[in-house]
Amino acid sequence: MSRQNRVVRLKRRPVGMASRDDFEIADEPVPQPGEGEFLVRIDYVSLDPAMRGWISPGRSYVPPVEIGAPMRAFAAGYVEASNHPDFTVGDAVAGLLGVQRYAVSKGTRVAKVDPAQAPLPRWIGGLGMPGQTAYFGLLEIGRPKPGDTVVVSAASGAVGSLVGQIARNMGCRAVGIAGGPQKCRYVVEELGFDAAVDYKAGHLDADLAAACPDGIDVYFENVGGEIFDTVLGRMNLFGRIPVCGMISMYNATEPPAPIRNIRSILVNRLTVRGFIVFDFQDRIAEANEALGRWHAEGRLKMREDVRQGGIDAFPDVLNELYTGGNLGKLVLAL
Numbered sequence: 598m599s600r601q602n603r604v605v606r607l608k609r610r611p612v613g614m615a616s617r618d619d620f621e622i623a624d625e626p627v628p629q630p631g632e633g634e635f636l637v638r639i640d641y642v643s644l645d646p647a648m649r650g651w652i653s654p655g656r657s658y659v660p661p662v663e664i665g666a667p668m669r670a671f672a673a674g675y676v677e678a679s680n681h682p683d684f685t686v687g688d689a690v691a692g693l694l695g696v697q698r699y700a701v702s703k704g705t706r707v708a709k710v711d712p713a714q715a716p717l718p719r720w721i722g723g724l725g726m727p728g729q730t731a732y733f734g735l736l737e738i739g740r741p742k743p744g745d746t747v748v749v750s751a752a753s754g755a756v757g758s759l760v761g762q763i764a765r766n767m768g769c770r771a772v773g774i775a776g777g778p779q780k781c782r783y784v785v786e787e788l789g790f791d792a793a794v795d796y797k798a799g800h801l802d803a804d805l806a807a808a809c810p811d812g813i814d815v816y817f818e819n820v821g822g823e824i825f826d827t828v829l830g831r832m833n834l835f836g837r838i839p840v841c842g843m844i845s846m847y848n849a850t851e852p853p854a855p856i857r858n859i860r861s862i863l864v865n866r867l868t869v870r871g872f873i874v875f876d877f878q879d880r881i882a883e884a885n886e887a888l889g890r891w892h893a894e895g896r897l898k899m900r901e902d903v904r905q906g907g908i909d910a911f912p913d914v915l916n917e918l919y920t921g922g923n924l925g926k927l928v929l930a931l
């Protein structure tokens with residue numbers, strides 16, 4: 598039997614949570630690399646919350662995936678054929694390759710990685726885009742100082758788990774917000790955060806006050822909505838809020854509720870700044886060096902939640918991000 602590619606293409610724009618019917622999943626011929634291109638056999642696909650935004654219409658920081666186009670995704674695999682001077686057969690690579698078994702690349706937003714240093718899924722996790730996001734968002738926008746209290750939401754996830762650990766490495770008190778006792782235990786006992794708050798327990802404001810007796814200097818925002826509002830009310834003077842994501846709103850079909858504590862931005866002279874990891878594209882080597890060093894020194898623990906099921910499992914596994922089904926970086930094995 599000849600080799601086939603298997604590809605997830607966007608069929609229509611979802612309303613609310615995406616379903617399998619929003620995608621076309623089919624076998625296709627394996628693409629052939631042209632001049633200056635190489636062919637990658639993909640072994641792992643990264644599931645990222647941003648995917649829901651990438652398939653929505655309208656203005657964003659990147660154009661939406663077009664109807665009929667392969668689903669955009671970070672992925673990792675091995676070069677199988679190459680007409681590119683910098684990539685050789687057998688090289689391990691990671692980058693924007695799409696939800697498919699085989700991809701042809703010109704090398705744009707794809708980099709060689711070292712599977713001897715860390716397993717392949719980690720290069721689309723803590724040593725890849727999510728790690729770079731935590732690094733730049735916290736250090737450049739959060740500007741933590743030793744002794745600061747740093748709070749991060751979605752604390753057990755790909756980005757949040759690193760934010761708290763980097764904060765600790767900077768001499769800060771790290772407090773995570775996560776859903777459920779298992780995730781909260783993981784954040785404190787395995788990752789070394791100083792405290793964790795279970796937002797599903799129903800008394801976030803009181804629990805946050807107990808976990809942050811000196812108030813909050815930096816809030817790394819991953820979630821939005823009610824959690825954002827509650828943390829705003831506990832920010833210290835001249836606090837910083839890197840706005841990384843707002844996952845609670847990505848599948849919303851209704852307008853968000855008004856933010857009650859918005860006045861905190863004025864009275865506390867807060868800096869609230871959104872960012873996209875691509876803003877720091879020309880400094881990626883700096884982040885990779887620091888992340889790799891902390892990881893090698895055991896000062897940055899990383900966990901991947903690798904799911905089986907191959908290409909066809911993509912739509913269902915993606916939705917686990919929005920229901921909190923993942924513990925650590927969510928990855929699909931092909």
Ligand SMILES: NC(=O)c1ccc[n+]([C@@H]2O[C@H](COP(=O)([O-])OP(=O)(O)OC[C@H]3O[C@@H](n4cnc5c(N)ncnc54)[C@H](OP(=O)(O)O)[C@@H]3O)[C@@H](O)[C@H]2O)c1
Nearest residue numbers: 646751754755756775776819841842843844845873874921
């Ligand atoms: N700006 C950038 O360049 C950039 C880059 C990468 C990621 N991001 C953003 O960073 C955030 C985290 O991404 P990630 O890849 O690290 O994902 P993740 O944290 O590994 O997974 C998502 C987690 O979000 C939490 N969550 C989902 N729905 C929620 C809700 N309604 N309320 C509260 N928590 C909810 C869940 O954890 P619980 O069980 O704890 O609720 C879930 O496990 C996302 O907002 C993402 O868009 C931004």
